[in-house]
Amino acid sequence: MKVLVTGGVRSGKSRHAEGLLVAHPAVTYVAPGPTTDEDTDPDWAERIATHRSRRPAGWTTLESRDLAAALTTPGPVLVDCLGTWLTAVLDHEDAWERPGSQVLALVETHLAAATDGLRRAPGHVVLVTNEVGLGVVPSHRSGRLFRDLLGLANQRLAAECDEVHLVVAGRVLVL
Amino acid sequence: MKVLVTGGVRSGKSRHAEGLLVAHPAVTYVAPGPTTDEDTDPDWAERIATHRSRRPAGWTTLESRDLAAALTTPGPVLVDCLGTWLTAVLDHEDAWERPGSQVLALVETHLAAATDGLRRAPGHVVLVTNEVGLGVVPSHRSGRLFRDLLGLANQRLAAECDEVHLVVAGRVLVL
Amino acid sequence: MKVLVTGGVRSGKSRHAEGLLVAHPAVTYVAPGPTTDEDTDPDWAERIATHRSRRPAGWTTLESRDLAAALTTPGPVLVDCLGTWLTAVLDHEDAWERPGSQVLALVETHLAAATDGLRRAPGHVVLVTNEVGLGVVPSHRSGRLFRDLLGLANQRLAAECDEVHLVVAGRVLVL
Numbered sequence: 001m002k003v004l005v006t007g008g009v010r011s012g013k014s015r016h017a018e019g020l021l022v023a024h025p026a027v028t029y030v031a032p033g034p035t036t037d038e039d040t041d042p043d044w045a046e047r048i049a050t051h052r053s054r055r056p057a058g059w060t061t062l063e064s065r066d067l068a069a070a071l072t073t074p075g076p077v078l079v080d081c082l083g084t085w086l087t088a089v090l091d092h093e094d095a096w097e098r099p100g101s102q103v104l105a106l107v108e109t110h111l112a113a114a115t116d117g118l119r120r121a122p123g124h125v126v127l128v129t130n131e132v133g134l135g136v137v138p139s140h141r142s143g144r145l146f147r148d149l150l151g152l153a154n155q156r157l158a159a160e161c162d163e164v165h166l167v168v169a170g171r172v173l174v175l
Numbered sequence: 176m177k178v179l180v181t182g183g184v185r186s187g188k189s190r191h192a193e194g195l196l197v198a199h200p201a202v203t204y205v206a207p208g209p210t211t212d213e214d215t216d217p218d219w220a221e222r223i224a225t226h227r228s229r230r231p232a233g234w235t236t237l238e239s240r241d242l243a244a245a246l247t248t249p250g251p252v253l254v255d256c257l258g259t260w261l262t263a264v265l266d267h268e269d270a271w272e273r274p275g276s277q278v279l280a281l282v283e284t285h286l287a288a289a290t291d292g293l294r295r296a297p298g299h300v301v302l303v304t305n306e307v308g309l310g311v312v313p314s315h316r317s318g319r320l321f322r323d324l325l326g327l328a329n330q331r332l333a334a335e336c337d338e339v340h341l342v343v344a345g346r347v348l349v350l
Numbered sequence: 351m352k353v354l355v356t357g358g359v360r361s362g363k364s365r366h367a368e369g370l371l372v373a374h375p376a377v378t379y380v381a382p383g384p385t386t387d388e389d390t391d392p393d394w395a396e397r398i399a400t401h402r403s404r405r406p407a408g409w410t411t412l413e414s415r416d417l418a419a420a421l422t423t424p425g426p427v428l429v430d431c432l433g434t435w436l437t438a439v440l441d442h443e444d445a446w447e448r449p450g451s452q453v454l455a456l457v458e459t460h461l462a463a464a465t466d467g468l469r470r471a472p473g474h475v476v477l478v479t480n481e482v483g484l485g486v487v488p489s490h491r492s493g494r495l496f497r498d499l500l501g502l503a504n505q506r507l508a509a510e511c512d513e514v515h516l517v518v519a520g521r522v523l524v525l
Contacts, residue, residue, distance in 0.1 A: 006519055008308025008484070010326025131518065133358030134183070135310020135485020136493040143311040151360025158519035166518055168306065168341055169181055169333035171350035175521035183483030185501025309358070310485020318486040343481065343516055344356055344508035346525035 002118065002125045004158045007167035009130065014080055016167050017128045018055060021076050024124070025058045030070045030079040032063075033088030065089055067110075068117030075123045082129035082157065086150050096142050107149050111156050118160045127161070129154050177293065177300045179333045182342035184305065189255055191342050192303045193230060196251050199299070200233045205245045205254040207238075208263030240264055242285075243292030250298045257304035257332065261325050271317050282324050286331050293335045302336070304329050352468065352475045354508045357517035359480065364430055366517050367478045368405060371426050374474070375408045380420045380429040382413075383438030415439055417460075418467030425473045432479035432507065436500050446492050457499050461506050468510045477511070479504050 005017045021027050059078075064070050065088040071077055079085070089110050090096055095103050118125060131154075132147045158164050164175040180192045196202050234253075239245050240263040246252055254260070264285050265271055270278050293300060306329075307322045333339050339350040355367045371377050414420050415438040421427055429435070439460050440446055445453050468475060481504075482497045508514050514525040 004519060008306060008322075008326060010308055010323050010330065012330050129519075131309045131358060131484075132311045133309075133360055134306075134481045134483075136482045136488045136497050138311045139314070139489070147311050147358075148360050151358060154519040155360065155362050158521060164519050164521045166523075168350055169179060169304075169329040169339050171333060171339045173341075173348070173350055173523070175518055175523055183481060183497075183501060185483055185498050185505065187505050306484045307486045308484075309481075313486045314489070322486050343525055344354060344479075344504040344514050346508060346514045348516075348523070348525055 001163070002121065002161040003127070003163045003165060004154070004161045005126060005128045005165045005167060006131050006154060008134075011167045012170035013128050013130075013167045015054075015170075016165065016172055017078055017080060017126045020126050021078055021124065022056065024076045025056065027056070027059045027076045027078055028070065028073050029055060029059050029061045030064060030067070030077060031061060032065045032067065032079065032081075032085035033091070065092065067114040071114070071117035071121045071125060076125070077121065077123065078126045078128070080128040082127060082153055083132070083146075083150055086146065086153055090146075090149075096145070100145065103145060103149070104152075107152070111153055114153075115156055115160055118157060125161075127157055129157075131166075176338070177296065177336040178302070178338045178340060179329070179336045180301060180303045180340045180342060181306050181329060183309075186342045187345035188303050188305075188342045190229075190345075191340065191347055192253060192255060192301045195301050196253055196299065197231065199251045200231065202231070202234045202251045202253055203245065203248050204230060204234050204236045205239060205242070205252060206236060207240045207242065207254065207256075207260035208266070240267065242289040246289070246292035246296045246300060251300070252296065252298065253301045253303070255303040257302060257328055258307070258321075258325055261321065261328055265321075265324075271320070275320065278320060278324070279327075282327070286328055290331055290335055293332060300336075302332055304332075306341075351513070352471070352477075352511040353513045353515060354477045354479060354504065354511045355515045355517060356479045356481050356504060358484075361517045362520035363478050363480075363517045365404075365520075366515065366522055367428055367430060367476045370476050371428055371474065372406065374426045375406065377406070377409045377426045377428055378420065378423050379405060379409050379411045380414060380417070380427060381411060382415045382417065382429065382431075382435035383441070415442065417464040421464070421467035421471045421475060426475070427471065427473065428476045428478070430478040432477060432503055433482070433496075433500055436496065436503055440496075440499075446495070450495065453495060453499070454502075457502070461503055465506055465510055468507060475511075477507055479507075481516075 005013050007013045062070055065085055095106055133151045138144050166173040166175055180188050182188045237245055240260055268281055270281055308326045313319050341348040341350055355363050357363045412420055415435055443456055445456055483501045488494050516523040516525055
């Protein structure tokens with residue numbers, strides 16, 4: 001079973017995603033990069049730590065932006081989330097200021113690898129992502145770029161999933 | 176019956192929420208604080224007044240940010256909306272500039288009281304809220320704080336509701 | 351059949367909308383104005399051209415912000431999208447800086463005409479729009495104005511449609 005869990009911030013996505021795999025004793029939890037909240041507001045770090053503590057003790061955390069490799073590890077895999085993955089990829093490649101067509105080509109390459117990994121994943125996969133394209137046009141180019149590319153990533157990876165779950169105020173809608 | 180009505184701005188949330196209670200002659204309509212539109216653009220005041228005029232004459236308006244007290248008044252209660260409530264609470268406590276962990280603790284306290292009031296509410300309750308977490312990361316800390324805390328409030332109060340209604344372009348989806 | 355297709359940017363709305371009419375050999379494709387992406391980032395132009403190339407060869411493109419006239423042409427009509435239509439109307443009328451009540455009255459007039467055209471449309475109609483009201487309050491007045499007015503437009507036109515389709519990560523939810 002491959003599931004993409006999407007929704008807004010603080011909608012309950014991560015909790016729902018973890019709940020989908022909570023019966024499995026040995027999940028690989030993939031953290032693809034630093035979270036925005038910790039960067040911009042260290043006061044939230046404690047709360048995030050609390051959230052982390054609810055994950056079962058037997059789960060393994062893998063900090064890696066190499067989604068293809070992470071997805072093909074044995075056993076269930078939970079990736080939280082695709083937004084931090086995209087940020088990590090663009091940061092690592094120092095790609096934020098490049099022309100749009102170049103950034104798009106770069107992300108397409110990474111998406112092709114991730115999609116291939118998702119197709120070959122031997123166990124259950126739950127991918128958490130964010131919906132960031134439902135506001136007005138962001139005033140900064142980086143914001144416009146991010147929402148376009150994350151929307152693209154969501155579409156591409158959703159196409160390989162069995163289900164897409166939209167989480168709103170803690171409620172789950174299977175699309 | 177306890178219902179949380181959520182959706183974007185100008186999606187038809189308030190109209191739908193009012194429709195849920197329109198058969199009741201004596202609803203307490205709770206306005207927890209000033210609306211953003213009136214503050215930032217007085218030209219919209221007339222339109223808002225028009226919207227208000229569609230509420231039945233027998234309804235009572237209660238301007239209060241004390242949700243716990245408002246929810247436990249006899250008869251049906253309509254709160255419109257949780258976003259203005261959160262803003263009113265943070266304004267009153269002068270909390271916008273405090274460290275995130277302090278603001279979170281403050282809002283958790285208010286949410287615990289509101290949730291308890293919701294549990295003890297003797298009549299029908301309809302809570303209107305906003306989804307504000309589906310855009311890119313806001314550039315201002317107050318924006319990031321608000322969307323995190325409103326997302327949290329929506330989750331907490333939704334957990335005590337019988338139904339969550341998502342309104343999109345005037346259409347209603349029961350989650 | 352009249353359908354409003356809504357969702358965030360890069361959610362797959364346009365592709366879904368085109369798919370609804372792909373069996374029709376002679377669709378009028380209505381482009382109501384320039385797209386934001388091309389204006390703000392010319393690098394995306396190539397990608398948009400690629401998207402355009404997937405439309406069947408027999409389709410006719412009509413560049414016009416006169417929705418009422420466009421909707422009453424014979425045969426199926428696809429409008430992509432209402433956001434560019436609203437922008438084109440406000441640009442043409444030089445209305446962005448006017449008081450809110452004046453802008454609202456202006457848009458109501460255009461919406462009344464468009465709604466009437468939609469009612470009289472002789473063939474299938476698919477309207478693509480955007481959801482832009484699910485983020486925090488935009489910092490600029492033009493952003494606030496746009497999201498309010500587009501929310502209103504979506505509600506008004508949805509009321510005349512048989513179905514509203516919400517597209518999320520390429521998946522379609524019929525509301």
